Every structure is written in C-alpha cells, then in structure tokens.
Amino acid sequence: MTAEGNPALATTNEESWHGIVLRTLRRNEVRLVPYVPDRVLTPLIAGLHADPYFSTFATAREEEAVGILSGAWMGGARGAMLMQTSGFATLANVLASLVVPCQIPLVMFVSERGTLGEFNYGQSLVCRTMRPVLDSLAMEHHTMTRLDELEFTVDRSIKQAVATQAPVALILSPLLTGGKVFEK
C-alpha cells in the first residue's frame, strides 16, 4: 500500500490519528486499555504498549474486556477498549445486561471494517448490525472521519461518558484511519 492510499501512513506534519487518541486517553486518565487486535489498530496498540502510563493487554474475547473494564470502573479505574466491527457484534448481551443497566461509562473504540472498500462480504454484513444495535440500546456513538475533529470528539465523549455514567462507542472510520485494503 502506498502512503497516498492510506491517510494513516501519510507523511505530513499533522499528528497521526493514533497519536491523538493516545494523548487524549492520557489526558482523561484512561489507563487500562484491553483490546482484541485489528490491523488498523496496530499503531495505536503499539503506542499504548510503548507508553508505561498505560496498562494494555489482549483479551480472548471482546466481552471479556467489557467485564474487566466494568470491574475496573467499579474499583475506581478508568479504561477504554479497542476492537473491530465484528468484535462489537459479539457484545449485544453484555451491553444490555451489564453495561447499560449498571450505568457503566464504557468507552469503546471500534475500528470500522465492512465499508468504504471492504473486500470481505462477511465483514460488510456484520458492519450493518453495529449501528442498529447501538441505536436499539439508545447508546451514544460517533463515527470519526476527520483528523481535525478527532481530539474534540474523543475528549468530550470520555468526559460525557463519565459524567452521565453512560457508555459510548467511538467508531474509527476508514476515512480517518485509511482502513484495511485488499492486497494480494
């Protein structure tokens, strides 16, 4: 892939999307970051691992990360989780039976697969379930497409989640990250 095809790899003086996310997490004292990895999230995950401020680790399932962050919140620690679209699709039960009824301010970053150049039909189908599930639980969600709006959206969303004790999904669009493109 060339840099022109992928804004995440573009060499400019602008801060990268993952640098902005990492900095904004730190500013909001979000230290605990479990994840189920995704190709697009790789630079963010690497940045979190490289920074001793954060406690970041892989979980076997996205649901498990939701449980960990719910327990951590109740114990007084802030966190956020990273996953891809198909991982979000495994979460309807835990959102409806733990996060929403217990008023847990769960912060979810979802790397959006399945749109804007998807090459895997399964991914494009599962993507269509994401926003209806979020909407059915009346959960706040934002699709982040622009670098210049990213810090504002992430920062305000974390603050709102904590203040209102309500979860939020921050969807990282391919327009922001470059997404994952088909390569032979």
Added chain:
Amino acid sequence: MSAPMTNAPVRNTKVMNRFDLTSRLVAKLEHEEAVVGGIGNTNFDLWATGQRPQNFYMLGSMGLAFPIALGVALAQPKRRVVALEGDGSLLMQLGCLTTIATLAPDNLVMIVMDNGIYQITGSQPTPARHADIVAIAIGCGIARSSWAADEEDFERLVDQAFESAGPTLIAARIDDKPGVGATRRDPVQIRERFMQGLGVRQPL
C-alpha cells in the same frame, strides 16, 4: 446428578453444597474483600449469606464473573477480590483464564462451583462432563489451581489463597441444589453500593 459425574476423571473430592461453601468463605472475610457472584445460583447463595457492601451480584452477562473480578483486582491491587462462578458459566468464557494467567494479579481468588449441570434451567448436563476444570486452569497457566477435597480442605485452600500472592483457582464439586436466596435485581443500587463498599464513592 450422578450421571454427569460418572464420566468425569477420578477425583477424591466430596460432593459439597454451594450455600455451605459460600457461607464458609464469607465467614473468613475480615478485610473488606470484594466478592463477585456470577449469574444465577452463585450470586443467589452469596446474597443469602448477607448483603455485604463489597459484594457485586451479576444480572446477566453469563461467564463474566472472573473478568469483572479481574477488573476490580487491577483497579485495587491492595484488596483481595474473590469471584464465585459456576462451571457452566465458566465454559462461556474459558479464554479469560488465559488473560488472568498472563496478567497474574496477586489479589484474585477464583472459585468454581462445579455440579456439571445447568441447575437453574432444568439441570441439563453441561457439555463439560469429560472435562476437568482444574486441569483446564493449570493448562491455561494458573498454576495455583486445586480441587477442594472436602469442606475443611476448601477452607484451607481459601486461607492459603488469602495468605499468599498470585491468582488462585479453587474448584469444588457441588450437589444439584438450587440457590437458597433470591437477589433483588436492582442493578443501579447493586453497582452503587458496591462502589461505596470499595471506597470509590460516598453515599449522596
């Protein structure tokens, strides 16, 4: 209840009772230890032992007692955190044992109440009738995993877990009796009271 056990590996373990073991555990809690009860009978029996502010009772999200307890343990490394889980529930989220083994929190104690059945839905046998929960936990990297041979052994294992560092898993074979209490399903109050019990929040 005997059918699912006959095919299990030979264990010199007595068939005990969930409420009795939960009562024995709770009687040992002297340092405001957090306790997370899994869905259904594990939290019903925890409820029936008395509603400590440091108890969290799950509503749904079957299989997440250990991950929730792990989160509490990571947030409050100085507090012991105990999770009570059923064998059927643990089967929903076996992968969490690998995460716990990797993070190896010093203060997490996991207790598995193993009756080999989904008691609450009509006592159907679980698919794990040939499985050994302790062998699975050891295989996942949780070296300090043991079957409790009887009630006294269970108490000894709990004492040991509280006295030493590292994640511990204790499995107990239990009978097919239902839980003896019924948790009041008020998730906001349960969560708020738990946070107050952990010193994170003050009452309004």
